[in-house]
Amino acid sequence: MEHKTSETPVALIMGVTGMAGFSLAEALKDPAALGGPWKVMGAARRQTPPWFPPSLLDSYISFDALDTKDTHHSLSPISDQVTHLFWVALQVGPNEDTNISSNSTMLKNVLTTLTSSTPTSRLRHISLLTGTKHYMGPFDDPAFHPKGRAIPLELPFREGTARLPYPLFYYSLEDLITSYSPKLTWSVHRSSIIIGASSRSIYNTLLTLVVYALICRREGSQFRFPGTRYTWEHFCDVTDAGLLARHQIWAATSDGTKNQAFNCTNGDVFTWKSFCCVLAEMFGVEAVAPVDGDDRDDDVGGF
Incomplete structure (x- = not known):
């Protein structure tokens, strides 16, 4: 072709x-x-x-x-x-x-x-x-x-x-x-x-979560997912x-x-809950779900 x-x-x-x-x-x-x-x-x-x-x-x-x-x-x-x-x-x-x-x-x-x-x-x-x-x-x-x-x-x-x-x-x-x-x-x-690999992109979700995990490890705090409970529990793709x-x-x-x-898209699906648990294990932090107050009726699957 x-x-x-x-x-x-x-x-x-x-x-x-x-x-x-x-x-x-x-x-x-x-x-x-x-x-x-x-x-x-x-x-x-x-x-x-x-x-x-x-x-x-x-x-x-x-x-x-x-x-x-x-x-x-x-x-x-x-x-x-x-x-x-x-x-x-x-x-x-x-x-x-x-x-x-x-x-x-x-x-x-x-x-x-x-x-x-x-x-x-x-x-x-x-x-x-x-x-x-x-x-x-x-x-x-x-x-x-x-x-x-x-x-x-x-x-x-x-x-x-x-x-x-x-x-x-x-x-x-x-x-x-x-x-x-x-x-x-x-x-x-x-x-x-x-x-993907990026030195300056502000839309690099993966890099953002990695940096967040490193900060949590440095501060000794929990790695709390920064999105909503809906996003945490439901399927996503990249x-x-x-x-x-x-x-x-x-x-x-x-x-x-x-x-x-x-x-x-890559064709495979995952939940941020499962992904964040993997990421937390890699960086030695505890992954926890969003607090109940993060639930929103208007959620559309994003952070």
């Missing part, structure tokens, strides 16, 4: 310093990567972090995607080279309206620059990373999920499930990339909680960052995968 081409594919990873972006760069640089060998460019708002290995990318570009002029200035020199855009960038604001505005603006600025190159753009595929909020709604925005009123969930989550009646920046980004069809193909990758990266490359280079959305 591998897509065959005589051109050298050129990937631009937006958000390359994050957990998903870093793993994607590693996977694309693997000599066995589908569609390769790849030329890999990475972009982020900050300058190259000191921990980021320079050999992982052919070039690193720092710019503010919210700034139209900065985006055009930074990406115009490579706009006639990029064949695949991997969007793993994210900006989280205080509410969903802000999320929609900022994330849509960033993606629009980048796509406008990449598709307006002269004489012609080489861009042919957009890979968009979203997540299970697609099925759960903006549960962290009280304006759309007030305490005490749960969002009904239709399980299991299926790619063809109708959208929820809530504004969500995932929906806005999907609508934006599909508006470029049929000129460009696209794929959407809906992950669960992403775990997405390994390396698996997610290979999934994105597969969809971008294979026949029959274009213009589709995919759920992408």
Whole structure:
């Protein structure tokens, strides 16, 4: 199913310093990567972090995607080279309206620059990373999920499930990339909680729990699960960052995968109760359940 081409594919990873972006760069640089060998460019708002290995990318570009002029200035020199855009960038604001505005603006600025190159753009595929909020709604925005009123969930989550009646920046980004069809193909990758190696990602749940366990050991305190009792007792799943990266490359280079959305998880399920007991044993602390006051009627399976 591998897509065959005589051109050298050129990937631009937006958000390359994050957990998903870093793993994607590693996977694309693997000599066995589908569609390769790849030329890999990475972009982020900050300058190259000191921990980021320079050999992982052919070039690193720092710019503010919210700034139209900065985006055009930074990406115009490579706009006639990029064949695949991997969007793993994210900006989280205080509410969903802000999320929609900022994330849509960033993606629009980048796509406008990449598709307006002269004489012609080489861009042919957009890979968009979203997540299970697609099925759960903006549960962290009280304006759309007030305490005490749960969002009904239709399980299991299926790619063809109708959208929820809530504004969500995932929906806005999907609508934006599909508006470029049929000129460009696209794929959407809906992950669960992403775990992996990360030096700075604030969304690394696994690393957060490990650090918490170390603090508990240092302080001689119990390792009390920081979520709700519902989350502690019920099944959950995760997405390994390396698996997610290979999934994105597969969809971008294979026949029959274009213009589709995919759920992408490790495929196994667990409870945080069982996982935290394993983690507590590893670090020599006592794992205990959330206190009764942590129970909430509006819980949707997160921390």
